Structure formats: structure tokens, C-alpha cells
Amino acid sequence: MVTIGSVVLGVSDVPRAAAFWREALGYVPREEMEDDWVVLVPAEGTGVQLSLGLSETPVQQHPRVHLDLYAADAADQAAEIERLVSLGAQHVDWDRYPEDPDFVVLADPDGNRFCVIDTSHG
Template identity: 80%
Template sequence: MLRIGSVVLGVSDVPRAAAFWMEALGYVPRDDAEDDWVVLVPAEGSGPQLSLGLSETPVQERPRVHLNLYAGDAADQAAEVERLVSLGAGRVDWDHCPDDADFIVLADPDGNRFCVIDTGRG
């Protein structure tokens, strides 16, 4: 049986991206980080790995794959969005977002888009 071992993001600055995602998720490097590659793992417990690899390809405005980060409810979502923005994430004004969306679209410092989901809506 296969399982997902790692989600990989292409980034233009691996150390900067690693610093952002470690603070955002509470992750640590699995091994010694390199200038062009690092695998991040949960500091406590198990969970999906996040691998960051040096990439020269441009960021996609509407990526086919992205991360969804789950928040407990609307208040948690708002607090997490503000925390992530303070770490260097940017808000994305996405015109495809429905009026009643349970998600907020952000971009990491490299421009990779991700969503923060309010899971309290049921």
C-alpha cells in the first residue's frame, strides 16, 4: 500500500522558505538543510512531511496543487491568518473565491498559494 511521504514545494530561496514554514507549522528539519533542499517534519508527533526544493520555475497564479491548513473555527482561522501574515505570508485577492467561502487564500514568501480553512462550519 502506498502512502504520501512528503508534499514538495518549489521555492526560490530554500532557507527563507524553511524559516517561514517551520514557524507556520511547528516543523523542524529532518536532516541538515542544504541551500537547495530541505525536508521538514513535525517537531512533535507524526504528520506529513513538507519538502522544499530550489526551483527556477515561475509561481502559478492558479496552481493545480496547493496546501490546505485547517483551523478549528472562524476565530482560530482569523488568528492563524494574522499570525501567518506576520511571518511573511501575503493575502491573495482571488476573484474565483465564492462569497461564502470557508477558506482564505494566502501566499508564502515565495508566492506559493495555500488556504487556511475554517473547519468549524461542518
């Protein structure tokens, strides 16, 4: 049986992406960061790894894979969105929101889409 060891994101600037995701998630580099690759791990020691690799592939407007970041409720979601935007995330003009969504789509500094989910939403 295999397990997921790491989620990998392609980025155009590894140091910039690492700085954003370190602050966003409270992660630290597993080993010394290289110009084209870094693996970030939870500072607390357990959880999903996030690997960032140099990529020249353009960002997909509607990516097939993305990260979902969970917030406890609507107030926590709003606070996290504000914090993430202050770190360099951007709101995405998402054309696929359902009525009464429980998520907000953001993009990291490289344009990779991710969602902030209100897990208490009906």
C-alpha cells in the same frame, strides 16, 4: 500499497522558505538543510513531511496543487491568518472565491498559494 511520504514545494530561496514554514507549522528539519533542499517534519514526530526544493519555475496564479491549513473555527482562522501574515505570508487577491467561503487564500514568501480553512463553517 504506497503512501504519500512528503508534499514538495518548489521555492526560490530554500532557507527563507524553511524559516517561514518552520514557524508556520512548528516543523523542524529532518536533517541538515542544504542550499537547494530541505525536508521539514513535525516537531512532535508524526504527520505529513513538507519538502522544499530550489526551483526556477514561476509560481502559478491558480496552482493545480496547494496546501490547506485547518483552523478550528472562524476566530482561530482569523488568528492564524494574522500570525501567518506576521511571519511573511501575504493575502492573495483571489478571483475564484465562492459566496460565503470557508477559506482564505494566502501566499508564502515565495508566492506559493495556500488556504486557511475554517473547519467549523456550515
